[in-house]
Amino acid sequence: xxxxxxxxxxxxxxxxxxxxxxxxxxxxxxxxxxxxxxxxxxxxxxxxxxxxxxxxxxxxxxxxxxxxxxxxxxxxxxxxxxxxxxxxxxxxxxxxxxxxxxxxxxxxxxxxxxxxxxxxxxxxxxxxxxxxxxxxxxxxxxxxxxxxxxxxxxxxxxxxxxxxxxxxxxxxxxxxxxxxxxxxxxxxxxxxxxxxxxxxxxxxxxxxxxxxxxxxxxxxxxxxxxxxxxxxxxxxxxxxxxxxxxxxxxxxxxxxxxxxxxxxxxxxxxxxxxxxxxxxxxxxxxxxxxxxxxxxxxxxxxxxxxxxxxxxxxxxxxxxxxxxxxxxxxxxxxxxxxxxxxxxxxxxxxxxxxxxxxxxxxxxxxxxxxxxxxxxxxxxxxxxxxxxxxxxxxxxxxxxxxxxxxxxxxxxxxxxxxxxxxxxxxxxxxxxxxxxxxxxxxxxxxxxxxxxxxxxxxxxxxxxxxxxxxxxxxxxxxxxxxxxxxxxxxxxxxxxxxxxxxxxxxxxxxxxxxxxxxxxxxxxxxxxxxxxxxxxxxxxxxxxxxxxxxxxxxxxxxxxxxxxxxxxxxxxxxxxxxxxxxx
Amino acid sequence: xxxxxxxxxxxxxxxxxxxxxxxxxxxxxxxxxxxxxxxxxxxxxxxxxxxxxxxxxxxxxxxxxxxxxxxxxxxxxxxxxxxxxxxxxxxxxxxxxxxxxxxxxxxxxxxxxxxxxxxxxxxxxxxxxxxxxxxxxxxxxxxxxxxxxxxxxxxxxxxxxxxxxxxxxxxxxxxxxxxxxxxxxxxxxxxxxxxxxxxxxxxxxxxxxxxxxxxxxxxxxxxxxxxxxxxxxxxxxxxxxxxxxxxxxxxxxxxxxxxxxxxxxxxxxxxxxxxxxxxxxxxxxxxxxxxxxxxxxxxxxxxxxxxxxxxxxxxxxxxxxxxxxxxxxxxxxxxxxxxxxxxxxxxxxxxxxxxxxxxxxxxxx
Numbered sequence: 001x002x003x004x005x006x007x008x009x010x011x012x013x014x015x016x017x018x019x020x021x022x023x024x025x026x027x028x029x030x031x032x033x034x035x036x037x038x039x040x041x042x043x044x045x046x047x048x049x050x051x052x053x054x055x056x057x058x059x060x061x062x063x064x065x066x067x068x069x070x071x072x073x074x075x076x077x078x079x080x081x082x083x084x085x086x087x088x089x090x091x092x093x094x095x096x097x098x099x100x101x102x103x104x105x106x107x108x109x110x111x112x113x114x115x116x117x118x119x120x121x122x123x124x125x126x127x128x129x130x131x132x133x134x135x136x137x138x139x140x141x142x143x144x145x146x147x148x149x150x151x152x153x154x155x156x157x158x159x160x161x162x163x164x165x166x167x168x169x170x171x172x173x174x175x176x177x178x179x180x181x182x183x184x185x186x187x188x189x190x191x192x193x194x195x196x197x198x199x200x201x202x203x204x205x206x207x208x209x210x211x212x213x214x215x216x217x218x219x220x221x222x223x224x225x226x227x228x229x230x231x232x233x234x235x236x237x238x239x240x241x242x243x244x245x246x247x248x249x250x251x252x253x254x255x256x257x258x259x260x261x262x263x264x265x266x267x268x269x270x271x272x273x274x275x276x277x278x279x280x281x282x283x284x285x286x287x288x289x290x291x292x293x294x295x296x297x298x299x300x301x302x303x304x305x306x307x308x309x310x311x312x313x314x315x316x317x318x319x320x321x322x323x324x325x326x327x328x329x330x331x332x333x334x335x336x337x338x339x340x341x342x343x344x345x346x347x348x349x350x351x352x353x354x355x356x357x358x359x360x361x362x363x364x365x366x367x368x369x370x371x372x373x374x375x376x377x378x379x380x381x382x383x384x385x386x387x388x389x390x391x392x393x394x395x396x397x398x399x400x401x402x403x404x405x406x407x408x409x410x411x412x413x414x415x416x417x418x419x420x421x422x423x424x425x426x427x428x429x430x431x432x433x434x435x436x437x438x439x440x441x442x443x444x445x446x447x448x449x450x451x452x453x454x455x456x457x458x459x460x461x462x463x464x465x466x467x468x469x470x471x472x473x474x475x476x477x478x479x480x481x482x483x484x485x486x487x488x489x490x491x492x493x494x495x496x497x498x499x500x501x502x503x504x505x506x507x508x509x510x511x512x513x514x515x516x517x518x519x520x521x522x523x524x525x526x527x528x529x530x531x532x533x534x535x536x537x538x539x540x541x542x543x544x545x546x547x548x549x550x551x552x553x554x555x556x557x558x559x560x561x562x563x564x565x566x567x568x569x570x571x572x573x574x575x576x577x578x579x580x581x582x583x
Numbered sequence: 584x585x586x587x588x589x590x591x592x593x594x595x596x597x598x599x600x601x602x603x604x605x606x607x608x609x610x611x612x613x614x615x616x617x618x619x620x621x622x623x624x625x626x627x628x629x630x631x632x633x634x635x636x637x638x639x640x641x642x643x644x645x646x647x648x649x650x651x652x653x654x655x656x657x658x659x660x661x662x663x664x665x666x667x668x669x670x671x672x673x674x675x676x677x678x679x680x681x682x683x684x685x686x687x688x689x690x691x692x693x694x695x696x697x698x699x700x701x702x703x704x705x706x707x708x709x710x711x712x713x714x715x716x717x718x719x720x721x722x723x724x725x726x727x728x729x730x731x732x733x734x735x736x737x738x739x740x741x742x743x744x745x746x747x748x749x750x751x752x753x754x755x756x757x758x759x760x761x762x763x764x765x766x767x768x769x770x771x772x773x774x775x776x777x778x779x780x781x782x783x784x785x786x787x788x789x790x791x792x793x794x795x796x797x798x799x800x801x802x803x804x805x806x807x808x809x810x811x812x813x814x815x816x817x818x819x820x821x822x823x824x825x826x827x828x829x830x831x832x833x834x835x836x837x838x839x840x841x842x843x844x845x846x847x848x849x850x851x852x853x854x855x856x857x858x859x860x861x862x863x864x865x866x867x868x869x870x871x872x873x874x875x876x877x878x879x880x881x882x883x884x885x886x887x888x889x890x891x892x893x894x895x896x897x898x899x900x901x902x903x904x905x906x907x908x909x910x911x912x913x914x915x916x917x918x919x920x921x922x923x924x925x926x927x928x929x930x931x932x933x934x935x936x937x938x939x940x941x942x943x944x945x946x947x948x
Contacts, residue, residue, distance in 0.1 A: 201638050202677035202737075204664045206691035206744060213665075216694070220681045313638060316663070 026492040033401045034417060040460045041423045044435035048282075051438050052275035066272070073276035083280070086255040089172055089244065090237035090284075096177030097233050101184020102226060104328060106214060108185075109192045110200075111317045113324040118332070123182040125336055128564040130521030131179060131242040132541050133557040137339035138175045139246065140346060140550075142166040148342065151354050167251045176243045178335050180236055184229055191225030192218065197313050210315045224295050231292035235285050239428035241524035246545070256281045257430045257524065264434065264528060271438060278431040285426040340561065346554035367555035374552070376535070383451060384537040388519035391458035392512045398459075399466030399511075400504055403474040404496070408482070418467075425464045429524030432457055437528050449531040457525040462515045469511030473504045513571050517564065585618075585635070585748055585780060586611035590644030592627075592634045604630040606804045608644070612797070615778040617771075621791040622801035623827065629752060631801070632784045636671055636750055637664030648748050670741030671750040674757065676733045678725045685721040687736055688712055691744035711743045714773070731762045738770075742777070749774075749781040755790060767793055788828045792816060800824050821946050825872040832878070832918050833946075834871040838863060845889075845940065852913040855891045856940040863945060870946040877942035878920035880909060881935045882928050890937040897930050911936065 052070070054063040073079055108119040142149050144162035153159045165171060195218070203217045204210075219226070244258040254262065256277050263274035317324070345355055347367050353359040371377060399421060405411060406418040424432070436457055440448040447453045477500065485495045501508070523538040530539050537560060544553035590608040593601045605627040612618040620628035633639040634654070635646055643656040648669070653662040679687055685708060692704045699707075712718040715735035720728065728736060734754060741749060754770070755763045771794050774781050785791050791798050792812040799809045800823075808820040819825035822833060836850035846857045848869060855871065863869060879885075885892065895913035902924070909920040911934060918936070928934045 196675055196677065198673040198675050198677040199679060201636075201664075202671060202673055202740070203679075203690065203694075204638070205636060205667075205669060205671040205750075206694060206740065207665050207668065207696075208690070208694040209665055212694050216690075217679060221679070223681070 029401060029493070030405055030411075033398060033405070036398065037402060037417060037420050037463070040456070040463070041420045044432065044439050044460070045282075045423075045427075047439040047442070048275055048278055048431070048435035051271060051435075052279050054272055069272040069276035070279075072273055073280060082254055082256065082259055082277075085169070085248075085253060086238055086257075086281075086284075089169060089176075089248075089255050090234050090240075092169070092173035093176040093180060093237035093240070094230050094233035096173055097180035097184045097237075098188075098226065098230050100177065100181035100331065101186075101229070102188045102219070104181070104185045104331070105188035105192055106218065107324045107328065109189060110214070110218065110313075110315055111210075111321060111324060112314050113317070113321045113328070115325055115328065119185070119328070122332060122335070123186050124568060126179055126182055127517050128561055128568060129179075129336070129339060130523075130538065130541075130560070131176075131240070132246070132521070132523055132538060132545075133343065133561065134179050134339055135175055135242050135246045136541075136545060136550075136553060136557070137342050138166055138171075140342045141338060142171065146352070146354065148354050167247055167253075169248075169253060172243050172247045172253070175247065176237060176240055178331075180233055181331070181335075183236070184233055187229035187232065188222065188226060191222040191229075195221055201313060204315075210317055213315075228292045228295040231288045231295070235288040235292075235426075238281065238284055238288070239430075239524070241428075241430050241527070256284075257428060260430050260434060261527065264437075271434075274434055275438070278428075278434055281428050281431055282426060285428060289426050340558075343554045343557045343561075346550055347558050349551055352550045367551045368559070371552050371555045371559070376533075377540075379533075380535050380537060380540050383534060384520055387451060387455055387458055387536060388516040390455055391462060391519050392515035394455075394459050395462045395466040395515055396470065396508050396512045399463060399470045400474075400501065400508065401496075403467060403470040404500060407471060407474045408477075408479065421467050422464050424460050424462075427461065429461060429522065430528065432461055433525035433528035436460075436525075449534070451534055454526055454529050454534070454536070457529055458515075458519050458522060461522070461525060462518065465515055465518075466511050469507045469514070470504060473507030474500075477503050509575070513575075517568070520560075520564065584612060584614045584649060585782065586645075586647045587631075587635065588645040588647075590631065590634060590641050590646065592630050592639050592641040594630075603804055605634065605641075608806055610799055610806065610809060612780055612782065614649075614780050616796040617774050617781045617783055617794055619783040619785060619791040619795040619798045620801055621785060621788060621798050621827075623786055626801040627804040628784045628786075628801050630804075632750055632752055632782060635748075635782060636669055637662060637667050667748075668744065668746055669748045669750055670744055670746030672734075672737045672741050672752065672754045674753040676737040676754075676757070678728070678733050678736055680724075680726045682725055683721070684712070684717060684723050684725055684728065684736055687725050688717075688739045688743050691740060695744065707743055711739045714742070715739045730758055731766060734758060734766060738773075742779075746779070749779045751781060751783045753785055754783075756785070756787070763790075770794065792828070800827065802827075817942075818944050819872055819946065822870060822872070825944065825946060830875055830919060832873045832875065834873060834916075836869055836871060838865050838867045838869060840865055846945075848943075851916045852918065853891070853893050855938065855943055856889060857943045857945060858940050860945045872944040872946055873918075873938060873942060875908070875919040875921040876906075877939060878911075878918055878922075879937040879939070880911075880920050880922040880926050880928070881937070882926060884935050885937050888937075890939050893936040893938075894933055895936055897928055897932055897934050900930060909934075 053065055053067065055066045055068065074083075104119060107113050108116055139147070141147055142164040144150060144165050144167070147162070147164060147166065149164050150162040153163045166175065199221060200213050200217050203213045208216065238255075239257065241257045241261070244253075244255045245261060248254060249258050249262070260274045260277045260281070263270045263277065346352055348363040348365065349359065350362055350364065350366060353362070402417055402421050406414045427435075436453055437448070440453055447456070481503065482495050482499055485499045490498065521538055522536075523542060526536055526539055527542065530536065535543070541553055541556060541560075544550075544556065587608055587610050590605060591603065592605045594604050595601045608627075608631055610618070620631055622628045630639060634641045637653065640661060641654060641656065644654070645652065645657070646654040648667070651662075652658065652660050653667050654660060679690070682690070688711060689704050689708045692699055692707060709718055709721070712721055715738055717732060717735055717739060720732070725733070725736065734757070737754070755766055758766060767790060774794075783791075783794060792815070795812055797809065798812055798815050799806045800815060801807065802823050808815060808824050810818070815824065816828055819828060819831075825831045825833070834850045834852060834855070836848040836855065839847045839849045839854070841847050841859060844859050846859050846863065848855045848857050848871065850871070857871065879890070893913050895911040895918065897909060898912050898917070899910040901908045905924070907922050907924055907926060909922060911918045911920055913936065920936070926934075
């Protein structure tokens with residue numbers, strides 16, 4: 001039989017081979033995985049650090065060591081403003097998302113609010129509405145010039161100045177916070193579920209009201225988890241690219257991610273400065289991830305899990321439940337209904353116009369035809385499909401071996417492997433794109449400007465996701481299952497293929513599907529790595545936006561959302577039948 | 584006082600058939616009494632307690648505490664648990680890990696409607712902490728208390744609010760055996776001194792027998808017997824109660840004859856004299872319960888009396904120090920007996936058995 005290893009070479013082996021041969025095989029595969037992971041995770045990072053200390057090289061002048069990039073990146077008042085903008089934006093986004101998410105988690109887990117089944121359905125929304133489409137739809141809703149909200153207030157209430165301005169720090173926080181709230185919801189829900197309900201019941205018996213219990217007991221006990229969730233959201237916020245690029249850059253409101261994009265795309269491009277910005281960004285994300293992992297590991301003082309099968313008690317909040325349901329429905333309107341409807345409306349127009357009776361007569365599906373007939377459309381979709389499926393497959397297979405090493409063996413130094421595979425958590429997409437771009441420009445093995453470099457970016461970026469999905473299933477596989485296969489005479493490779501991988505399948509499939517979905521919307525790495533002819537779906541949307549082709553963008557967006565939605569529905573139905581874990 | 588009438592509570596798990604966890608529960612507890620709900624896990628005792636607490640919403644019935652109706656299905660009344668002013672100690676103690684000992688105990692006073700000055704709160708809390716001898720650790724983080732201390736803190740927290748009713752959900756089950764014996768004693772003393780009406784839930788029959796004024800034995804969501812500890816132990820109403828409250832010998836038989844206060848029952852071990860019971864007539868099939876410690880053993884034949892006398896063969900014996908457990912074959916039926924260590928009969932030898940009619944309990948089916 002033949003199996004393709006992560007680096008693309010084919011390894012031939014046969015069943016029932018001798019012990020000595022299979023022993024070699026094991027070390028070859030393990031060694032290959034270590035080399036591949038180290039290569040993927042470390043090389044770009046090292047090169048980025050080196051580049052941040054190098055002056056811009058030209059044909060005449062070679063690059064020399066310099067601190068100038070850091071001086072420019074940190075030494076001016078301009079750069080201080082950049083840092084404050086980044087921190088303010090990330091802080092605001094995280095805080096807004098966390099307040100919303102925590103509120104919904106509490107409402108869903110602890111009160112008798114109606115429509116509860118919708119809460120979890122909402123949490124897949126960020127998966128099916130990519131950030132760039134969400135941002136664009138909010139521009140159509142609340143931009144000072146074309147925003148529907150502003151037009152309504154102008155036409156109905158005679159306001160002369162626009163009421164909402166999405167091109168502002170508040171606007172950016174609003175859009176990104178709304179989009180990230182479901183992540184906060186899932187994180188805080190997990191914390192609420194692991195809590196011994198009698199801690200809250202005893203407060204209730206002590207005479208505390210529902211609100212007092214929520215603030216004095218529930219939130220205080222979940223505080224470490226909430227803080228950890230805040231750090232995760234903060235890192236997400238500071239890595240966020242779509243919102244700062246589309247809402248901040250037009251009005252000169254720059255954060256690190258958009259500043260990196262700017263530095264690379266200005267002429268002449270300033271790679272050194274971009275690298276220095278990237279270093280600042282890396283430092284912030286590393287600190288965030290570091291404290292978050294420390295918080296998660298030292299939660300023992302507050303560990304409130306009793307392992308008892310209590311059902312969490314639901315409080316009757318009386319008439320207030322209509323208010324909580326109302327807030328949730330409002331959120332749904334802001335996050336799903338309005339963005340989708342505004343895109344759908346725009347896609348039916350010939351020229352972009354806000355909804356009105358007059359515009360209603362111009363409805364047509366012409367834009368869809370235009371998109372489908374767009375030069376290179378099928379190539380773009382095919383590229384995305386290749387990258388998503390290829391990346392997901394490589395990540396899940398590679399991390400299954402890594403997880404096996406880190407969880408099932410006692411090989412000294414295996415924690416290094418674990419750390420390396422989790423390291424990409426701290427790479428913002430744009431930093432990853434930048435470092436790969438620089439490295440493979442200087443170290444030419446012929447992948448720069450091809451799909452391969454994007455595949456590499458996706459594999460690196462999604463390695464930690466693969467680790468998470470695989471390690472939870474790997475822990476559940478009892479050592480004796482492998483040992484009994486070994487006693488039956490199977491080689492390591494056979495055991496891995498016939499015992500470990502099939503047992504991992506639920507987690508493996510779930511991770512594979514998740515990575516496919518997030519790959520399709522990946523923008524922040526791709527934006528620095530694509531070249532004409534190698535566009536993917538998210539890049540095509542970006543280009544539509546840059547060219548002002550709003551109608552085509554909307555039609556494409558509606559098709560993409562519909563396709564992703566259908567894909568997830570099919571997956572959910574199939575997974576119920578085949579026992580795949582929830583995505 | 585507390586009265587529970589026709590209480591039923593249903594569990595509705597999402598997507599599953601509703602389960603009747605407690606059905607048609609009736610009992611009342613006079614002021615100052617300790618009432619125990621006893622039964623195996625899943626018998627509905629905790630559900631009943633949580634329904635009284637208001638943590639579960641019953642499906643029908645009436646619950647009254649000191650003449651205030653806190654739940655009535657007919658009157659559509661449901662007082663929220665935080666307005667019932669019932670103190671409760673949970674099985675896990677539910678000590679809040681983010682607070683100190685003092686803060687844990689002060690919480691009920693800080694959240695109650697009637698505002699107290701911080702000095703009043705301090706006085707009350709220190710008094711109750713002193714009562715459970717935790718006043719010396721008031722500033723300690725609650726999670727750094729031992730199991731026994733946590734249990735006492737949970738009790739202090741329930742007492743500080745001067746509850747109208749004290750609810751205890753298996754409060755001793757998480758302690759080790761030695762501490763459990765000590766706490767059982769202290770709990771009883773404290774309950775008797777304060778005269779607090781208390782509902783106690785446990786699956787441990789010796790705990791129930793030691794603490795309670797009255798016990799309700801529950802099985803499969805229903806109360807099967809209510810009575811004093813002595814009643815329950817000596818006169819179990821049916822085989823379930825007899826079996827659950829300690830080890831016992833069940834002997835089946837047919838009533839052959841008797842007088843007004845004595846019955847003669849024909850059983851597989853022979854003829855047994857039994858105290859008469861109303862409603863049991865000659866010819867009826869009956870089941871008898873005889874506790875092992877009521878099977879009197881002796882090396883030599885005892886003097887004739889009203890006791891039923893048998894001779895059996897010792898099959899096995901276990902020396903336990905303060906007593907000996909015997910397995911004895913009588914007419915090919917096995918009897919369990921617990922005897923004084925002075926009995927010397929060896930395994931395989933004949934032994935004399937005497938059973939007091941007072942100690943043979945007629946069971947309802």
